[in-house]
Amino acid sequence: MLHTNKKWSLVRIGLMMLALIPAIIFLLIIGSLIWNSAPVVQAVGLENLFSDKISGSFSGTYIPNQFGLMPAIVGTLQVVILGLLFAFPFSLALAIAATEFSMGWLGRPIELLLSFFSGIPPIIYALTSVFVVTTFIRPKFGGIELADSLIATLPGLPPLNAGTLPLNQSTLLGGIFLALLIIPFMSPLILDAIRDVPLHQKEASLALGATRWFTLRRLILPGALPGIIAAISIGVLKATGDVVICAWTIGFIKDDGLPNPIFDIFEHNAPLTSTAAGLVGGLQGASVSLGLNTSAAYFAAFLLLVFAFTIIGLAEMCKKWLIRRNQA
């Protein structure tokens, strides 16, 4: 760190070799994504890939070589925005309760609980989604005939036909569970950002006679804004990259075009991740399909990668701009 006369010791070279391995793996992964998504771009063209027709196994009509990913992109945007809308107020409230409004005893338990919840794997959330379906989605959005009869058939309920009403698969359900997934990751970051606001500023504000609520609204939250934006970007990355919850609660491939109207969150608008998983088709335990389907899945994964780096870049830019504005 701050020393070294000997420039190239054996230890240094050995450690550098070890550090190079993950970097090389990163380059290899990007290379394999581009390499494997090239065939589908060559065969069907970008216009086909961004259209809204995709051949899935769910509707009866199978059209070969249709890999329109537009419904999947819309589905990704829908479910991420919905998840963030659910998650952000709650994680902000958790962070504020743990730091500012805690009277000294609520902070530690909340942090402990959050670190416990962050260890719950996504498959557990997916498994428990059935309780939310039976107790919330079906009675509230399922109409009268479902409301009465289906509460009686709790957990081991059979998969029903999607497409008429939001039953066990809808974007709303996916948004709720993505929110549950990302709250334990967003909230500690917001908490740290609130803690990092300089103490003397808070004390000055309180000493001038401002109430705690006013201090929170006018001083602490604006001061913590860069950290909050970083937390949101982490939440968005986590929500975009999730496969299991999306596959379980939303479905694999939406093959009947764009949702109509476009903001319809009660349809099963599968996002990019689960669409790619459906395209690879290694789900049924049967032999996996090779060829253009898989190549289209790699293209979807490449789009996800581009999306992730766009989010990271935007968050960094926002953060820098805010910090510069705060300093000025």
Add this chain to the structure above:
Amino acid sequence: MREIITENSTQEAITKPALGTPQTGLRRLANALIPLFTLSIAVISILVALVAITRNDMEGYPVPLLVAICLVLDFLFLDVYRQHQRWDFQLLIVSGLSFIFLLILRALPEFVTGLQLNAVFHRSVFSTIFLLAVGLPSMVSALYYLLNATPLAEDISRYPVILIPVVVVIGLYLLLIWQLVSQGLKVVDWSVLIKPYYNIILPEKYYIQGDWPAWRTVEQVSIGFRNHILGTGLLIILTSLMSMPIGVGAGLYLSEYGDGWFGNTLRFMIKSLRAISLLILGLAAFNLANIANNTPLEWMFRGTWFTGWETLSSSGGSYLTASIILSILIIPMITQVTEEGCRSLPPELREGSLALGVSEETTLRRIVAPWAMPNIITGWLLACAEVAGSVAVLMFIARRGDYGVGVFKQVTSLAYLIFDIYYGEKNFKQLMQPYQFQAGLLLLIITLTLGALAILTKNWLAKRFRGM
């Protein structure tokens, strides 16, 4: 105005000894009566709204509650002027809002559709939203005026706004976990923990049917997830063996020598590895297994299974493939915690060691590495929990796993089992369906135990390795 206020305050100061008398007590009670009434109605409406999230049969409550809020807020508006000489128009706005909500709620039929949305809304969806939207502000105002509208009252009155979401979201987590536990304990069959799953048809007896020889077959079924539990353990061990040296080495390099452009580039790449989607890792595992197809290394990456008379290559991947890709998931975590641990070393310790003439390598081994050790162990435990719970990486290469556990066998794990029960073959699904929640409970116990170990041993490890 100013004089009047000072007069009042002096009068109060004079009559202060008489505060405990019944008359002033009654008067204070009378002053507090309307805020108290508003508060109770607001609390009731919020409770009703929270309960009505899961129930459809509470149609009788919202309309009277909205009427009550609408009226009592008007009274509070007048009462606030009487007590504090202030026209608080927020109260009137909320009151008007509740009146509008009331009209909307009366106009709605019990089941609502519209906008071509793919849903049939029940009326209680709207009544819940309305009650929350009106109940929270009126609760805040009522608390504020109940506590005499002081600055302290402003702080205290905001507690519900902060605490209600906290209680709701933590309650939701605990409710889901409790449901999982109760469903998992419903069908308690401990023998599934030690039995493997298989469902095969074996020849039992040779006989002559007509002129032809034939075998009488017998179906052998065994239900359990021993292989899945052992497979999770094997994945954890293999992934740790692969990722710990690389992760720790990379972290040490980045903290010791990684300040130039080269180190920054490496750091950016390793961080990006953490940011990429799990789906991409799943596809990478699928790719690795496919690349090895029809090569001499097929038995290593593809995974094999023994049918009883010959060894076949599986359609998925082996534990080795899975743990190589899982270690890509783990390495960035380990690297990050190692680097954080090394950077938290006080510079005096390093300088003192170097000043005593100790070589740089020995300093790294005896001073820096032990200091980072608590972070590394905590990070390792969390990484193990992540390995145990990851499905997306195994999604394309894992199979049912009824042919045993080994480094080159076909991969399966407990987390994948839950996914497979939902989406797998029909036969498998039927047999394993009753044990889905038990498997989920077991997975939850494993991951939470690892996480709890990481949290609980943090202080002990710091004492052990850092002497503090």
